[in-house]
Amino acid sequence: MIKFLKRFYLGFVLLFLYAPILVMILFSFNKGDTRANFTGLSFQWYTKMFENSTLMEALINTLVVALCASVISTILGTYIAFVISKMSPANKSVSMKLLNIPMLNAEIVTGVSLMFFFVFISVSLGFTTLLIAHIIFDVPYVVLSVLPRIRQSNKSIYEAALDLGATPAMAFRKIILPEIMPGIFSGALLAFTMSFDDFIISYYTSGPGFVTLSVYINTMTKRAIPLTINALSTFIFVIVFVLLLITNLKGKKSTEK
Amino acid sequence: MSKRINNALKCIPVYLWLIIFTVVPLLMVFFYAIFEVQDDGSIRFTLEYLNDAVTNGQYLDAMLRSLEYALISTIVCLVLGYPLAYILANMEERKRNFISVLFLLPMWMNFLIRTYALSSLINEQGIITRFLQWMGLINGSITGTEAAIVIGMVYNFLPFMILPVYTSMLKIDNRIVEAAKDLGADSATVFKKIVLPLTVPGIISGITMVFVPCITTFVIPQLLNNKVWTIGSLIEFQINGNASSTGGVNNTAAAISFILMIIVFICMSIFSKFDSDGAENGGLM
Amino acid sequence: MRKSLSILSRIMTLAVTVVILLSCTPTPAKAAKKELYIFNCGDYIAETTVEKFEKAYPEYDVIYEVFDTNEAMYQKLVSSNIPYDVLIPSDYMIERLIKENRLKEIDMSQLENYKYIGEAYKNTNYDPDNKYSVPYMWGTLGILYNKEKVTETVDSWSILWDEKYSGQILMLDSMRDSMAVALKKLGYDLNTTNQAEIDAAAKALVEQKPLVAEYGVDILKDKMIQGSYSFTVAYSGDALYMQNQNAELNGGESVLEYVIPKEGSNFWIDAMCIPTTSKNTEGAMKFIDFMCSTEIAYDNVEYIEYSTPHTEALNELGEDYINNNIYNPSAEILANCDPFAYLEPDTQAAYNKAWESVRLASKDGGSSYTKWIIIGVIAVAVVVAVVVFILRKNKLNKLKYD
Numbered sequence: 001m002i003k004f005l006k007r008f009y010l011g012f013v014l015l016f017l018y019a020p021i022l023v024m025i026l027f028s029f030n031k032g033d034t035r036a037n038f039t040g041l042s043f044q045w046y047t048k049m050f051e052n053s054t055l056m057e058a059l060i061n062t063l064v065v066a067l068c069a070s071v072i073s074t075i076l077g078t079y080i081a082f083v084i085s086k087m088s089p090a091n092k093s094v095s096m097k098l099l100n101i102p103m104l105n106a107e108i109v110t111g112v113s114l115m116f117f118f119v120f121i122s123v124s125l126g127f128t129t130l131l132i133a134h135i136i137f138d139v140p141y142v143v144l145s146v147l148p149r150i151r152q153s154n155k156s157i158y159e160a161a162l163d164l165g166a167t168p169a170m171a172f173r174k175i176i177l178p179e180i181m182p183g184i185f186s187g188a189l190l191a192f193t194m195s196f197d198d199f200i201i202s203y204y205t206s207g208p209g210f211v212t213l214s215v216y217i218n219t220m221t222k223r224a225i226p227l228t229i230n231a232l233s234t235f236i237f238v239i240v241f242v243l244l245l246i247t248n249l250k251g252k253k254s255t256e257k
Numbered sequence: 258m259s260k261r262i263n264n265a266l267k268c269i270p271v272y273l274w275l276i277i278f279t280v281v282p283l284l285m286v287f288f289y290a291i292f293e294v295q296d297d298g299s300i301r302f303t304l305e306y307l308n309d310a311v312t313n314g315q316y317l318d319a320m321l322r323s324l325e326y327a328l329i330s331t332i333v334c335l336v337l338g339y340p341l342a343y344i345l346a347n348m349e350e351r352k353r354n355f356i357s358v359l360f361l362l363p364m365w366m367n368f369l370i371r372t373y374a375l376s377s378l379i380n381e382q383g384i385i386t387r388f389l390q391w392m393g394l395i396n397g398s399i400t401g402t403e404a405a406i407v408i409g410m411v412y413n414f415l416p417f418m419i420l421p422v423y424t425s426m427l428k429i430d431n432r433i434v435e436a437a438k439d440l441g442a443d444s445a446t447v448f449k450k451i452v453l454p455l456t457v458p459g460i461i462s463g464i465t466m467v468f469v470p471c472i473t474t475f476v477i478p479q480l481l482n483n484k485v486w487t488i489g490s491l492i493e494f495q496i497n498g499n500a501s502s503t504g505g506v507n508n509t510a511a512a513i514s515f516i517l518m519i520i521v522f523i524c525m526s527i528f529s530k531f532d533s534d535g536a537e538n539g540g541l542m
Numbered sequence: 543m544r545k546s547l548s549i550l551s552r553i554m555t556l557a558v559t560v561v562i563l564l565s566c567t568p569t570p571a572k573a574a575k576k577e578l579y580i581f582n583c584g585d586y587i588a589e590t591t592v593e594k595f596e597k598a599y600p601e602y603d604v605i606y607e608v609f610d611t612n613e614a615m616y617q618k619l620v621s622s623n624i625p626y627d628v629l630i631p632s633d634y635m636i637e638r639l640i641k642e643n644r645l646k647e648i649d650m651s652q653l654e655n656y657k658y659i660g661e662a663y664k665n666t667n668y669d670p671d672n673k674y675s676v677p678y679m680w681g682t683l684g685i686l687y688n689k690e691k692v693t694e695t696v697d698s699w700s701i702l703w704d705e706k707y708s709g710q711i712l713m714l715d716s717m718r719d720s721m722a723v724a725l726k727k728l729g730y731d732l733n734t735t736n737q738a739e740i741d742a743a744a745k746a747l748v749e750q751k752p753l754v755a756e757y758g759v760d761i762l763k764d765k766m767i768q769g770s771y772s773f774t775v776a777y778s779g780d781a782l783y784m785q786n787q788n789a790e791l792n793g794g795e796s797v798l799e800y801v802i803p804k805e806g807s808n809f810w811i812d813a814m815c816i817p818t819t820s821k822n823t824e825g826a827m828k829f830i831d832f833m834c835s836t837e838i839a840y841d842n843v844e845y846i847e848y849s850t851p852h853t854e855a856l857n858e859l860g861e862d863y864i865n866n867n868i869y870n871p872s873a874e875i876l877a878n879c880d881p882f883a884y885l886e887p888d889t890q891a892a893y894n895k896a897w898e899s900v901r902l903a904s905k906d907g908g909s910s911y912t913k914w915i916i917i918g919v920i921a922v923a924v925v926v927a928v929v930v931f932i933l934r935k936n937k938l939n940k941l942k943y944d
Contacts, residue, residue, distance in 0.1 A: 006344045010356070013341055017363055017415065019385075020374035024366075027377075035377055035764060037791055052589055054606055076274070083271045086264055095268075098275040101283070104465060106473040106521050108489050109514045112496065113282035116289055119506050124622050136278045197364045199476065204496070207622050211607070217369045219584035219610040221480070221760055225373060226585060233366045240365045244358060315902040321917065322904075328919060376761070381770040397709070398770070401756050483715055483757045486901045494898065497614055527927040 021237065028230035035227070045231035052228055058216040059232065065127075065202075065212060066195035069134035074188040076135065077142025078180075084143065085150045103140040110137060111204035118205065125207030133205040134195045141194060142187035149183030150176075286518065289511035303508075310512035316491065320520070323487040326403070326478075327471035330410035331418075334467045335460065337411065338418035342459075343452070345419070346426035357423060360416040368413060372480045375412055376400055379481075401482050409477040410467075417466040425459025426452070461528050469521055488517060575603035578825040581615060582630045583812070584608040586679075588838075588845035595832050602825045619644070625819050627826035633811050634718075636675050637668035637884040645674045646816040652827060655834035662873075663811055663851035667881055675813035676830050677851035679843070681778040682871060682879055683719055683808040686785075689797045691772040699727035699803045702773060703746070708753045710772035712765060715757040717897040718882055719808065720747060723775055726805045733883040737892055744896035748903045757901070766798060767791060776800070777810075778868050779848030785868070800868045802875050809879035811851070 031040035049055060084095055102110050114136070118129045153176060161171040199214035206215055217229055290310075293301045310316055345353050363371060378385050381398035389395045399405050429452065437447050475489035486494070495510035580592070585608075592604050607626075609615035612635040619626060619639075631639070639645045650656045650672060663677040687696050691710065694701075702711055702723070714720050722732040724743035734740060755771060756762065766774050767787040776784065781800040789796035814833060816826045832838055839852035843859065849869055850856055856864060863869045885893060 010341065010344055013337065013415070014356075014359065016412065017360070020371055020378055020412070021363060021366060023377055024370060024374035032790075034767070034787055035373075039790075048589065051593075053592065054608065080271050080274070083267050087268060091268065095271060095275060098279050101279050104469060104521075104525055105283075106469050106517055108473040108475070108492055109286065109518045109521070110282075112492065112510060112514050113286045115496075116285040116506055116511065117282040119621075120285055120288075126622070132278070139274075193361070193364055197368055199368060200474075207618065214367055214369055216584070216608065217367060218476075219608050221369065221373075221610075225370075225760070229367075229370060233370045237362075237366050240362065244355075244362070315899060318904060319902055324920065325915075377764075381765065382768045479715075479758075480761065483761070484751075484754065485904060491898070491902065494894075494901070497611070497617075523924075527923055 024230050025234045025237070028227060028234045030227055033227060035225075045227045046235070048226075049228040049231045049235070055216070055228060055232065058211050058213045061127075061210055062196060062213040065130055065134055066192050068131055069138050069195045070188050070192035072131075073135045073138035073191050074142050074184060077139045077187060077191075078146050078184055080139065081143045081146040081150055085147060099140050099143055102137045103144075107200040108204075111201040114201070115204040125205060127210040130202060130206045130210060130212070133201050134198065137198070137201060138191035138194060141190045142184075145187035145190060146180055146183040149180040153179040283518065286511050286514050289506055289508055290515040293508050294506070306508040306512040307515070309509065310516050316488075316513060319486055319488045319491050320517070322485065323472045323489065324520075326406050326410065326487065327468050330407050330414065330471045331464055331468045333407060333411050334415050334418040335464065338415055338463065339422055339456075339460070342419050342422035342426055342456075345423050357420070360419055364416070369476060369480075372409055372413065372477055375409060376405075376480050379405060379408060401484065403482065405481040406478050409481040410471045410474070413474075413477065414467040414470060417470075418463040421462040421466065422456055422459040425456045429455050465525065465528055468524065472521065473517065488513065492517075576601060576822055576825060577605055578602045578628075578822050578829060579605050579607065579624060579626045579820075580628045580630075580829065581607045581609065581619070581626045582628075583615075584610055586630065586812075586846060588841040591833070591838055591841055594838065594841075595829060598832065599825075599828055602822075602828070604829075619817060619819075625821040626817050627820040627822045628814055628829050629817055630678055630812055630814050632882070633666065633668045633813070634882040634884045636813060636815060639815070639817070640669065640674050641884065644818055646818050646820060646823065647673045648676065648816060648827070648830070650676075653831045653834060655831050655836075658834060658836065658839070658852050658854045660851050660853050660856075662876070666811060667883065668811075669813070675815040676834065677811050677813045678833065679779070679846060679848040680809070680811040680851055681849050682802055682876070683722065683775065683777055683810070684781065684800050684802040685773055686766060686776040686781045686798055686800050687773045688766070688769055688771065689799050690769065696773075696799070696801050697804050699723055699805055702775070703727070703750050703753070705753060707772050709755050711750075711754050712762045712771050712774035713750075713754050713757050714762075714775045715759055715901075717893060719775065720757075720900075721893060721897060722808050722882070724750075726803070726807060729805065732806075732808060732880055733885070735886075735889045740889075740892050740896050744900055747900040751900065751903055763787075769797060777848075778871075779846065782866070782868050783847050802871065802879065804878075806878040806880065809876055809881055811881065 027035055027038065028045055029041050029043065030038050031042040031044070032038070080099070084092055084099075087095065111133070114129070114133045115125070118125060123129060158171050158175045161175050162168065166174065197214075199218065202212050202215050203218065206212060211219075213232075217225060220226065220229070290307050291302060291304060293303050293306075295301055345356060348356070377383055379399035380386065381400070383399070386395070386399050389399070399408065433451055434447055437451055442450065472487075473489040473492075475487060475493045478485075478487050478490060492510050492513055495507045495513065592606050596602065596604055607624075609618065612631050615629065615631055616635060616638070618624075619629065629639075636645070653676065656676065659677055663680060664672050669675045685696055685699070685702070692701075692707075701707070702713075713723075721740075721743055724746045725732045725734060725739065728739070728742055728746060730736070730739045730743070756765070762774050762776075763780060763784055765771050766776075766784045768791070769788065778800065781798070785796040785798045785800070788798050814830045816823060816830075820826055833842070834852065836852070836854040836858065839850060839855040840858050843850040843852070843855050850859075856870070867875075
């Protein structure tokens with residue numbers, strides 16, 4: 001009984017999270033052009049989606065920014081994590097507090113403050129400012145997922161490697177890096193996801209000539225959001241979901257073996 | 258000695274990064290809250306914007322309204338999310354890994370689109386509205402009511418509550434629980450004495466990750482109940498509703514953002530007080 | 543955890559692959575092409591137009607940007623260093639751009655297709671000598687109402703203040719439009735610079751607020767189409783769209799009716815112009831001319847469904863459109879409508895302040911008790927935090943002494 005209740009509850013919350021997504025997917029196959037009534041099945045929005053060059057450009061922009069930001073912030077964040085792990089406790093607490101600000105502060109304040117900053121140093125808003133903004137709010141996520149790994153890593157093996165004649169660089173590559181790799185990966189992934197989904201900060205720090213998907217969609221909420229956007233979202237969602245299923249099934253097989 | 262200097266040198270770029278890209282932008286908000294750039298490019302000191310931001314009754318109302326929605330949404334997220342994290346943490350490993358990713362997955366779908374889709378479920382013609390009407394629980398639509406804003410916020414930010422709590426539950430050493438059971442504790446006592454105290458850090462970070470975005474979001478109210486502005490909508494209007502040649506810099510927006518920032522930081526430090534207390538208890542265990 | 547990480551890392555790998563694939567496919571050699579920057583409102587052009595232009599003029603590479611509001615467009619135009627070649631803003635923004643010398647004069651004799659633009663849309667207030675802009679779309683502002691729910695005659699803005707229809711009224715979340723509604727209802731000019739009139743309009747809108755179900759722009763459309771509300775303020779193009787969709791939903795006749803109230807309303811034109819920052823004026827002229835060709839004007843109007851100033855495109859749309867009083871209202875009605883004028887910064891600030899006070903006013907007019915609950919909760923939280931903090935300190939001290 002309790003098991004059933006647990007299942008039911010889990011299912012209920014998942015339904016709550018996924019129902020709007022299912023509706024969105026359904027309407028991406030709408031023959032008509034409104035979100036109001038479903039008139040029939042058609043794939044027209046998928047073909048239109050690929051024909052729409054502005055939309056495709058916005059998608060590429062989003063991916064490029066998310067990718068660049070996550071790669072740079074992963075490298076930077078890992079470096080910062082290493083430096084912080086070696087700091088004195090007082091220094092550590094100060095820098096952790098500063099580091100957490102972009103993550104904890106209100107997004108709108110971060111966005112607005114960065115915009116003011118860029119305007120003040122008279123950099124015109126565009127790709128560079130957007131990338132910097134994304135790196136700024138991505139770095140804390142990377143640091144927070146790498147830092148615990150560094151703390152857990154076994155220092156004596158590293159020292160043993162040095163004693164056995166490995167150069168520090170080599171010991172780092174062979175010993176430390178594999179140990180903290182999962183942290184780096186999850187940090188990078190989190191950073192990528194945050195960048196990909198971000199709207200508010202991009203809204204204030206992006207400029208003309210470089211529009212990300214969410215900013216582009218926002219320009220259309222004033223008029224009707226065309227169903228091509230539904231098609232595109234479905235497309236991305238399905239790819240990610242299928243990938244997830246495949247890896248999960250593979251994982252199942254390997255554990256069964 | 259040289260190693261210490263070496264370490265200190267390594268700290269410099271980190272501090273430089275933190276100061277230039279975290280502290281300075283926040284100072285810019287303060288700067289524009291008290292300095293006005295004149296047409297001729299000169300800068301004038303003024304407290305009128307800050308004064309206006311604090312004394313304008315309507316701004317204050319908007320702030321309180323935003324806090325109200327954020328508070329309610331955070332409580333709902335906690336009440337919904339905590340049991341869920343508990344259920345999830347007690348599942349077999351492979352299953353829970355899969356399901357925990359399911360909670361992250363919606364983030365890959367643009368959040369504007371998700372909220373838009375949500376509004377089509379709870380507007381006057383939406384399935385959920387019709388179901389509730391049929392049950393006789395409501396008349397009229399859900400969108401346009403304050404409940405709609407809360408639903409929207411819970412919908413968007415629930416994963417941010419579930420995941421930290423879930424992670425903190427996974428960290429609990431099963432041996433402690435078993436030891437407690439061996440010593441005769443029933444499951445209620447185990448929960449009260451072990452699980453709950455040990456998940457306080459998770460709860461706190463969950464609350465932070467839900468509460469702050471809830472205060473400032475302007476998209477959710479805009480799409481689900483656009484009758485009354487929240488503080489986020491106000492800042493957004495100040496910046497983008499005004500066509501000025503200042504390139505987006507707006508003193509009123511700066512002043513309001515500054516006040517908002519202070520409120521957020523006060524909230525943060527209140528939360529962190531609870532947190533360190535909880536961590537201490539956890540440590541004593 | 544490790545497993546889910548490996549799953550996540552695979553997702554990451556996929557994302558990388560997608561980026562690489564996407565960035566490889568649609569980039570034909572751009573080297574020899576001249577860039578042409580177009581800056582238009584979002585979703586405000588037929589999906590095929592840019593492609594057709596690039597096919598017709600392969601020497602140009604169109605970089606197509608969108609904005610959401612005229613104000614955002616202005617800021618980006620002024621603050622960025624992108625050499626936009628063609629802008630499509632609204633009338634009052636064009637007036638401002640002309641006043642600030644931000645537009646190039648256009649030699650209309652070089653535009654082969656300019657002759658198709660109707661005389662009614664030339665010699666306007668914002669561009670009296672037709673030197674700077676070529677009309678693209680136009681429309682009016684009015685009331686769209688549901689005949690099934692409203693049986694009386696609708697001919698005045700004041701019906702939007704009728705308490706009978708409380709919770710049945712939708713208003714535009716757009717400063718100039720909603721202020722225009724209130725100003726016209728009170729019998730004032732919709733471009734008034736008189737502070738007392740602006741305040742009166744704001745007061746009227748605050749009074750109306752308890753009756754309003756929702757403020758919005760796009761989100762209102764579905765609500766009217768589905769017949770859930772009685773009134774909305776709407777642009778003519780959107781009104782037509784809602785009518786058509788409603789007719790489709792009902793399987794025949796639409797129950798929605800559009801009226802331009804007797805007090806008068808707004809008549810707007812969006813037009814194409816060339817900013818002084820343009821570096822490819824020749825391409826800009828070609829683009830504007832291309833947009834005025836009958837085929838393309840028809841494509842665009844068919845997609846956007848706003849009224850077209852293009853006489854041939856209108857003929858091609860057929861009798862239904864020419865005789866439609868929403869799409870093509872009579873000259874007398876239009877004479878009663880004014881375009882928006884550019885507001886000087888001080889007036890603009892007064893309008894902003896007025897609109898801000900309307901949007902911030904709480905929905906029931908008075909202050910609510912929830913406010914005090916919130917203040918109470920916050921106070922309690924602060925007190926608890928302080929108490930916890932003090933207790934902890936004491937405990938630590940005790941530990942020290944022990």
